Amino acid sequence: MPLLEVKELNKSYNSEIQVLKNIEFSVGAGEFISIIGPSGAGKSTLLRCINRMVEIETGCVFFDGKDVGAQNKKDLRRLRTNIGMIFQHYNLVPRLTVIENVLHGRFGYKSTIGGVLGLFTEEEKQRAFDLLEKLGIAEQAYKRCDQLSGGQQQRVGICRALIQEPKLILCDEPIASLDPNSSKIIMDHLKQISTELGITCIVNLHQVEVAKDYAHRISGLKQGEVVFDGASPLLSQDKIEHIYGMETRELITV
Numbered sequence: 001m002p003l004l005e006v007k008e009l010n011k012s013y014n015s016e017i018q019v020l021k022n023i024e025f026s027v028g029a030g031e032f033i034s035i036i037g038p039s040g041a042g043k044s045t046l047l048r049c050i051n052r053m054v055e056i057e058t059g060c061v062f063f064d065g066k067d068v069g070a071q072n073k074k075d076l077r078r079l080r081t082n083i084g085m086i087f088q089h090y091n092l093v094p095r096l097t098v099i100e101n102v103l104h105g106r107f108g109y110k111s112t113i114g115g116v117l118g119l120f121t122e123e124e125k126q127r128a129f130d131l132l133e134k135l136g137i138a139e140q141a142y143k144r145c146d147q148l149s150g151g152q153q154q155r156v157g158i159c160r161a162l163i164q165e166p167k168l169i170l171c172d173e174p175i176a177s178l179d180p181n182s183s184k185i186i187m188d189h190l191k192q193i194s195t196e197l198g199i200t201c202i203v204n205l206h207q208v209e210v211a212k213d214y215a216h217r218i219s220g221l222k223q224g225e226v227v228f229d230g231a232s233p234l235l236s237q238d239k240i241e242h243i244y245g246m247e248t249r250e251l252i253t254v
């Protein structure tokens with residue numbers, strides 16, 4: 001059974017524009033898959049439907065054997081502990097320290113009051129340090145997040161996702177705000193997470209070449225429809241042109 005199965009998923013924010021059209025998509029445990037497509041194709045919306053950050057309109061998302069759309073609030077919270085999320089703009093709390101931001105990844109395991117009071121076990125704190133060490137930013141642990149570079153902040157974001165002990169990490173354009181060096185560091189870490197820890201990664205990307213370099217499999221979205229889904233080497237120039245239309249040549253040479 002795949003870890004994630006999306007069936008006949010449709011989504012519109014207001015009934016005028018159909019953002020996702022009948023999406024069929026499944027992802028096995030340990031896969032590293034990239035979703036590409038032009039701006040507005042529905043990549044972020046698809047990721048957000050998977051963990052129900054936006055409500056599913058019709059169709060189903062099955063994660064780890066559970067129907068995401070059918071979960072009540074409490075069960076959805078529990079299910080989300082298994083799904084980490086990494087954002088383009090990091091979504092950290094700027095005035096809090098690095099270690100505090102990482103520990104926020106444990107909120108899903110706490111009672112509301114425990115989370116509010118910041119009650120974390122020694123084991124959790126040690127785990128947070130270990131992760132910061134693994135990502136090469138342990139020396140920043142007590143700095144406020146807003147004192148870090150973009151690349152460092154994204155590494156904090158990765159630690160926050162990992163401390164959840166997720167089965168799946170959804171990455172919504174994780175390198176869109178980063179320079180090439182920092183982008184490489186982040187993509188290398190994501191790849192390592194997938195190969196060493198066996199965590200499934202779905203990564204939305206604007207950079208086709210990066211997707212081809214890192215992902216085993218690429219899914220191409222165009223106007224809310226999956227128009228390509230296959231092994232990365234099969235994404236030929238004409239397939240890319242089909243996904244992007246006129247924008248292609250410009251994107252490819254970036």
Ligand SMILES: Nc1ncnc2c1ncn2[C@@H]1O[C@H](COP(=O)(O)OP(=O)(O)OP(=O)(O)O)[C@@H](O)[C@H]1O
Nearest residue numbers: 013014017019037038039040041042043044045046
């Ligand atoms: N909260 C929202 N309310 C209304 N419309 C939205 C909302 N979020 C996204 N949209 C619309 O849905 C469509 C798809 O947006 P989405 O962000 O999913 O695309 P995307 O492929 O991720 O684009 P980008 O690469 O630019 O981030 C766009 O037309 C967008 O304007």
